[in-house]
Amino acid sequence: EVQLVESGGGLVQPGGSLRLSCAASGFTFSIYAMSWVRQTPGKGLEWVSTVSGGGDDTYYADSVKGRFTISRDSSENTLSLQINNLRAEDTALYFCARNKESSGWKCFDYWGQGTLVTVSP
Amino acid sequence: DIVMTQSPDSLAVSLGERATINCKSSQTILYSSNNRNYLAWYQQKSGQPPKLLIYWASTRESGVPDRFTGSGSGTDFTLTISSLQAEDVAVYYCQQYYYTPYTFGQGTKLAIK
Numbered sequence: 001e002v003q004l005v006e007s008g009g010g011l012v013q014p015g016g017s018l019r020l021s022c023a024a025s026g027f028t029f030s031i032y033a034m035s036w037v038r039q040t041p042g043k044g045l046e047w048v049s050t051v052s053g054g055g056d057d058t059y060y061a062d063s064v065k066g067r068f069t070i071s072r073d074s075s076e077n078t079l080s081l082q083i084n085n086l087r088a089e090d091t092a093l094y095f096c097a098r099n100k101e102s103s104g105w106k107c108f109d110y111w112g113q114g115t116l117v118t119v120s121p
Numbered sequence: 122d123i124v125m126t127q128s129p130d131s132l133a134v135s136l137g138e139r140a141t142i143n144c145k146s147s148q149t150i151l152y153s154s155n156n157r158n159y160l161a162w163y164q165q166k167s168g169q170p171p172k173l174l175i176y177w178a179s180t181r182e183s184g185v186p187d188r189f190t191g192s193g194s195g196t197d198f199t200l201t202i203s204s205l206q207a208e209d210v211a212v213y214y215c216q217q218y219y220y221t222p223y224t225f226g227q228g229t230k231l232a233i234k
Contacts, residue, residue: 045171045214045225061222095170103176106218107161111170 002026002110004096009115016086020115022079022096030054030074033099035108036081038092038117046092049081050099063089086119093117123147123217127226133234140202142229144193144215151195152219159219162191162200165228166211174213175200207233 008020020036036048049070050059058070069082079096093116097108124147134140150159158178163171173182175191178198188203202209210233215226 044227045216047221047223047225050221059221097170100173100176103161103218104159106159106223107173107176107216108163108171109173109182111172113170 002098004098004110004112006094006096006112006115009094009117011118011120012086013121014087014119016119017082017084018086018117020081020083020094020096020117022112024077024079024096024098027098029072029077032101033105034072034079035097035099036070036079037095037097037108037111038090039095039114040092043092048094050105051079052105083117086117088119091117091119122222123150123219123224125215125217125224125226127213127215127229129229130227131230131232133232134202134205135234136207137204138234140205140209140231142200142213142231144198144200144226146196146198146217146219149195150217150219158194158198159217160191160193160198161216161218162189163214163216164209164211165214171214202231205231205233 003025005023035050051070055072067085071080093114095114096112098110099105100109126145128143160178162175165171179191190201192199212228212230214228
């Protein structure tokens with residue numbers, strides 16, 4: 001059974017940093033591209049970042065480029081998102097998601113339950 | 122960026138009746154070289170993460186009931202639930218994956234009338 005479990009969210013002040021993690025199990029992690037998608041009541045679902053199966057290729061939304069860094073450790077089956085210089089608009093529920101192979105690795109067939117990031121003074 | 126616009130924002134349908142949700146992209150998401158539409162549909166129930174229903178605009182994900190059907194091409198797409206069941210109450214989202222940034226529609230909230 002595919003499982004994705006996020007952790008690392010919390011309350012942080014503007015300008016602060018957090019590191020989100022996603023523990024993956026139930027599939028061959030190193031094969032799959034993985035992504036972070038966030039959700040807010042106001043902006044809905046927003047794709048944040050994707051990393052290829054090998055970890056060599058990364059992609060970011062313009063809104064987070066230069067502040068967020070996606071990475072993976074296939075020896076630990078873990079996906080990470082380092083988020084720096086946090087802004088109020090980064091407040092969201094952050095989902096870890098697996099990219100679907102037969103969609104060209106571009107849509108998301110499994111999602112975690114999410115970890116909440118709140119940016120507030 | 123490709124803007125995805127869903128209609129209606131909310132919808133109430135009687136049990137057993139048909140529900141239709143529309144999604145329009147601001148530019149074509151049909152890739153001519155493979156004749157595929159880069160569109161997915163998701164269902165999100167309260168307190169849960171999204172669940173993939175449809176990809177390539179009309180390919181049903183494994184385990185998804187056949188009352189869910191995706192259709193359309195180019196810029197206009199539809200998700201149809203042929204006979205609404207109580208467990209279909211949810212918010213439905215479309216997503217384009219033609220190119221980054223992958224973008225989602227604003228969601229359509231489906232309720233029972």
